[in-house]
Amino acid sequence: MSSFRNQFRVAATSTELAQFRQQGWRCYEPVEPKSVEAFGQRWWLRPGLTFTPFANAVRCTAHCAFCSEELQRYDGHQLTAKRLIDDYPAYFTRLRETIWPFRGWPLGLSLSGLEATAEPQWLRELVACLTQLEHEGLIFDEKVLYTNGSGFVASPDLGLALQDFGLSRLELSRCHDDEAVNQQIMRFNRNQPIRHNAVYGHTVRWLHQYLAVKNSCILTQMGIATLPDVERYLTWATGLGVRQVVFRELSRLEGSYLPNVFTDWIEAQRVAIEPLLAAVVPTLESPRPGWQYTGSTFGYYYYNEHYRWQDTEVIFETSSYPALQAANSTGVLQKLILHSDGTLSGDWDPDSQVLSRATLVSA
Template sequence: MATSLRNQFRVARTSAELTHFRQQAWRLYEPVPSETIEAFGQAWPLRPGLTFTPFANAVRCTAHCAFCSEELQRYDGHQLTAKRLIDDYPAYFARLREVLRPFRGWPLGLSLSGLEATAEPQWLRELLACLTQLEHEGMVFDEKVLYTNGSGFVASPDLGLALQDFGLSRLELSRCHDDEAVNQHIMRFNRNQPMRHNAVYAATVRWLHQHLAVKNSCILTQVGITTLPDVERYLAWAAGLGVRQVVFRELSRLEGSYLPNVFTEWIEQQRVPIEPLLAAAVPTLEAPRAGWQYAGSTFGYYYYNEHYRWQGIEVIFETSSYPALQAATATGVLQKLILHSDGTLSGDWDPDSRVLSRVAAPAPALP
């Protein structure tokens, strides 16, 4: 078993072992021993290799994806960071420097996600400059990933150059279908967003490939990519744009852990489990589908991936469990760090859960 700071990679040697992987998935993840850091007046146990997310929320998102996780609220949840915009950039970046100070020298993964980081180019440029300065001061980001719908690159292509200079490890670009009308039905870009059109998307991807490692991310849905022939058609289309790595994600398994709303209803109605796709690609190691080659499996603390090669493209199928994520968070060991848009640093997507530090309340005015 190969182990990184963030997950564990294994290659099934027999078909029985591969079946076991698929049945147990993330449950086979073996937690690594936690380490302790002194921060904000107390000791915090943390998972080595945890990720840090400065929640991107300077402006409203440029799309309204039907599966948006930022519209989900847990039964024990309090508030949604997505509803609170970053309205004071100097204060925000001062806070960013403050909350990361105790973690200097600790390897962190940097996950640029939340809403749409490219939607406000000024904020993203200032964020990259701030993080770069922190690196000069001892911060260690051993992996840097941007999750994006790509919309901001159309009007501000220089963002790609800024990300290249920053040393971005990869850019995960969301696209849920090779047909722009079907993709729009799922991702629901604002009408003024050119990225909704395939021609604009294709030109953007080709340009980005000159500067960054681009990985396509496709959410599996009943109205979109559903079957393995659908997957192969999408891959052929992506390959024509120069894409060499694609991940197909099952909608995260909620298992009744979130308050019902139109988003949870859509997610459950549209779910496409990955198991039938895995069985169609490689029913057994001895008899894979033509063109498909199993390369291994990744186990995370709340997700499971299977890796393949298909006509020169690396293909990943992923499934994840939000209850497993919440269970890991509930152990008290920090699994991730999120700087919320109100300045709260927490170990949870809920800014009122697993709080490490809040913005100090202003002193009362003198009489």
């Protein structure tokens, strides 16, 4: 079965590229859903959907000003981050139960949530559990870890474990090349050495020996906001051996979330992606020197443009939470999330699109 996680196209003309930019994720063409019998009923799934065992064994090691776990939709109920995974045997038994009906179905594995590396023992046990499930017929055609990197400092063996697991790539979040500015945005706990550039650089160089490292930089007014900022960041990142970098616009909320200090910060700090794209390649005939357009990716709630800058792949991304919610409302499951209370749902809200519930109790 083919993976339809996203759709890649290369604009042939400047007019077509302008249309891509104007329409963004709206150019995504939904694929025919497939049905699966699970938990006593039939479910429709989007081919290419991802499975996320939400990382929440301990509190996050940072307190990013843009953290999505601090946002609540008007129609939302609760956030999974409020419930820690405090019973590992019960949790991993539950994980096996929830994912078992989907064996033989190609899934993307998205290791995200809070900070998966913050509790190394949980991550080691998770990888061991998923490896065993793969031996029993579970299929992950892509495996990605989204991380701030903090746990690798004290537990470098995690890199080896993830290499053995066959991790496709590690997306390492860093919002600025100046550690002081980065700290204002990501707000690491003071006892986290990764907040210092020297430690971060050492960690990245070490990880390169075992894993494909992709830097992820959130664009902000106080951080990386202009094309000269982008090029300076790229010079810094490539100096650490990074050869793939994504610059992400803060997800567009469009009034779909209850206002709080996080929504206020996001809107005040937003850097729209369109002016950056126009500065990099105003037209295909007149790109900025050193930049080459290589294509566009359309997802069901995001749009990416891909470039070569020197010998580095650079991606600019924009996304829409209302588009994500609109896709969820179609009745077709777009993702699978195992929440820390044992609920399997198709949404970041554990009370929305519930497939199965269970109380986590040790055997």
